[in-house]
Amino acid sequence: MTKTIVVKIGTSSLTQPETGQLALSTIASLTETLCNLRNQGHQVVLVSSGAVGVGCARLGLTERPRAIALKQAVAAVGQGRLMRIYDDLFTTLQQPIAQVLLTRADLVQRSRYLNVYNTFHELLGLGVIPIVNENDTVAVEELKFGDNDTLSALVASLVEADWLFLLTDVDKLYSADPRTVPDARPINLVSNIEDLQIQTGGKGSQWGTGGMVTKISAARIAIAAGVRTVITQGRSPHDIEKIIQGEAIGTHFEPQPEPTSARKRWIAYGLVPAGKLYLDDGAIHAISEDGKSLLAAGIKTIEGEFDSQEAVQLCDINGHEIARGLVNYNSEELQKIRGCHSRDIQGILGYVDADTVIHRDNLVLI
Incomplete structure (x- = not known):
């Protein structure tokens, strides 16, 4: 064979x-x-x-x-x-x-x-x-x-x-x-x-x-x-x-x-992460146990400068990497909407690119 x-x-x-x-x-x-x-x-x-x-x-x-x-x-x-x-x-x-x-x-x-x-x-x-x-x-x-x-x-x-x-x-x-x-x-x-x-x-x-x-x-x-x-x-x-x-x-x-x-392997290992998102326990459970997308409400802090569609690392509050994914918002936008409900994004930014920060199709557990 x-x-x-x-x-x-x-x-x-x-x-x-x-x-x-x-x-x-x-x-x-x-x-x-x-x-x-x-x-x-x-x-x-x-x-x-x-x-x-x-x-x-x-x-x-x-x-x-x-x-x-x-x-x-x-x-x-x-x-x-x-x-x-x-x-x-x-x-x-x-x-x-x-x-x-x-x-x-x-x-x-x-x-x-x-x-x-x-x-x-x-x-x-x-x-x-x-x-x-x-x-x-x-x-x-x-x-x-x-x-x-x-x-x-x-x-x-x-x-x-x-x-x-x-x-x-x-x-x-x-x-x-x-x-x-x-x-x-x-x-x-x-x-x-x-x-x-x-x-x-x-x-x-x-x-x-x-x-x-x-x-x-x-x-x-x-x-x-x-x-x-x-x-x-x-x-x-x-x-x-x-x-x-x-x-x-x-x-x-x-x-x-x-x-x-193959696409998720490319996201996980082919790309070089441009920043980090530190998540609360609820968000970590949602993406790692329930297979859900990452929402702005679950983000506690942001590290690095990056554009939308760049790869970032998703970490717990101790810095341990949980996953990687492609973001729908740049770092400046995320600083404004982190911790907020998805329905509030329009009011904060004046526009909505996506309800999710990282869609589950663009997210891979490490």
């Missing part, structure tokens, strides 16, 4: 930890594995980090740059070199590939989001393996994915994948960092991500930007889209085939049985 499989490999798996030079044997093994999957009839997408790391090695830099302009310049050097290596290896196995560079802005605007979706659909239909990376050369800080774990989960959601593999420098998820906590317990299966109790370290290797925190966040996005997600060892790409065949390798996150709609 044909599956759509997204594989994300991090800089820590692609490079030698001591030098930052490419780990060619791992890349060759990964290429071989992905070609095997294609030959079995599966659709495959590769999300590959490594442009900045490869650029550093090419330019003789001994550590990853912190200044964003320098990092973007180094990424520009590294991305072409990385793609050349992939192209050489995949061409040897007669597998066509494509380069897809994305920024968060490509997913924020609905028309561009749909355009990206159509591009992936055509590439996969042609039997091509798209190789995806964040477009580090042009991405601005406030519109960055931040790490390729998040990017891979959004891509998996976009293409409605069956599997997302997050290849990293540990074999699975542990209750704490096994490199520093000897009795850390391995976690083989996560049925409910809300029950996950682990101590996560900071970011990963000196050459990468990810860590376990970002992988768990990525898993949260993917399983909401109905994508089974696996964290496993990046140095052993052949394990991917074994896992698909049923072997118990790595940590598996079970997908939600009823995935949220």
